[in-house]
Amino acid sequence: xxxxxxxxxxxxxxxxxxxxxxxxxxxxxxxxxxxxxxxxxxxxxxxxxxxxxxxxxxxxxxxxxxxxxxxxxxxxxxxxxxxxxxxxxxxxxxxxxxxxxxxxxxxxxx
Amino acid sequence: xxxxxxxxxxxxxxxxxxxxxxxxxxxxxxxxxxxxxxxxxxxxxxxxxxxxxxxxxxxxxxxxxxxxxxxxxxxxxxxxxxxxxxxxxxxxxxxxxxxxxxxxxxxxxxx
Numbered sequence: 586x587x588x589x590x591x592x593x594x595x596x597x598x599x600x601x602x603x604x605x606x607x608x609x610x611x612x613x614x615x616x617x618x619x620x621x622x623x624x625x626x627x628x629x630x631x632x633x634x635x636x637x638x639x640x641x642x643x644x645x646x647x648x649x650x651x652x653x654x655x656x657x658x659x660x661x662x663x664x665x666x667x668x669x670x671x672x673x674x675x676x677x678x679x680x681x682x683x684x685x686x687x688x689x690x691x692x693x694x695x
Numbered sequence: 696x697x698x699x700x701x702x703x704x705x706x707x708x709x710x711x712x713x714x715x716x717x718x719x720x721x722x723x724x725x726x727x728x729x730x731x732x733x734x735x736x737x738x739x740x741x742x743x744x745x746x747x748x749x750x751x752x753x754x755x756x757x758x759x760x761x762x763x764x765x766x767x768x769x770x771x772x773x774x775x776x777x778x779x780x781x782x783x784x785x786x787x788x789x790x791x792x793x794x795x796x797x798x799x800x801x802x803x804x805x806x
Contacts (some may be wrong), residue, residue, distance in 0.1 A: 593735075618794055627785060628738070630794035672737060681745055682728065682753065683795070685738040 589673055589686035596692045602661050605689045607673030609654040615676040617649045617656040618683060623669045631658070631671075660691070668693045697721055701786050701798035708776040708805045716771040716801050718786030724796070726789045727769040728753075729761060731782040732800075738785065744769055776805045 590608045597603040607617065616635045620628040634640050634649035634656065646659040660667055670690050674683040699720045708714055720727065725746050730738040740753030744763040758780060760772045769788075773780060781804050787795040 620795075627797040627799050628795070630796070633794050681726065681791075682740055682743055684740075684754075685730075687735060687737040 589675065589684065591671075591673060591686045591689045593687070594690045594692070596694060597663055598694050599663055599665060601663050602659065603663060603691065605658045605660075605671050605673075605691070607656045607658075607686055609656075609675050614651070614654070614678060615680075617647070618674040619645075619647050619658045620672045620674065620685075621669050622672065622688070628672060663693045665693050665695065667691060699786055699788055699796050699798035701784075701801050703801060704799065705802045706804070708773075708803065710776060710778060710805060712776050713772070713774050714776065714803075715773075716784055716786075716803075718769045718771070718788075718798055719767055720769075720786075720788040720796070721767060722788060722796065723766070724788035724790055725766070726791060727763065728787045728789075728795070729759070729769065729771045730785045730787065731755065731780075732785060733782050741771065741784075776803075778805045781805045 588610045618633045619631040622628040632647040634647050637649050639648045644661045649656040670688040672688045673686045676683050702717045728743040729741040732738050739755050741759050742753050742761040744750045747766040750761045762770045784801045786798040789795045
């Protein structure tokens with residue numbers, strides 16, 4: 586199948602660093618994306634890893650290891666506004682679409 | 696530059712009624728998608744289109760139809776609404792290999 590696994594909830598305090606993992610239960614896929622969604626809002630694109638390794642965009646970094654079917658989103662210097670759900674998404678082989686994970690709800694505490 | 700616009704934002708239907716959800720994008724994207732989002736289940740693809748005049752089934756297509764008569768518009772139709780179709784519907788668009796731009800969503804309740 587094409588199932589993705591993410592932790593359902595993560596809690597951290599302001600200023601801390603948090604890592605949200607995503608694993609994909611199949612062999613091979615093209616790229617890993619991450620999206621942020623605040624309650625009542627639409628998902629917004631954060632990052633895309635086409636190649637293995639670490640991509641950094643400000644306080645957010647995303648990592649991909651295709652051989653391990655694994656990736657993560659790293660959020661540094663957490664702020665209250667980072668409280669949201671985070672979804673990973675992968676493009677399976679021979680597919681023109683991304684498959685989304687179930688999402689991880691991040692709560693940032695003061 | 697509006698991005699992706701969905702209408703309506705909210706709708707309540709009675710079982711058996713029909714309706715059309717409208718999605719418009721002004722970014723000249725080739726690819727457009729319709730997803731539904733239910734609690735704890737992430738985003739599931741209903742139908743998608745890789746260009747004007749083309750459509751294809753996604754993961755959960757039953758009970759829905761779509762049309763892409765113009766490149767900028769992607770319509771999602773419910774012919775006979777059922778309570779199981781109560782959900783939040785998101786339209787998205789993209790270039791072939793880029794991230795998605797999502798619309799603000801349509802909250803549909805079928806009673």
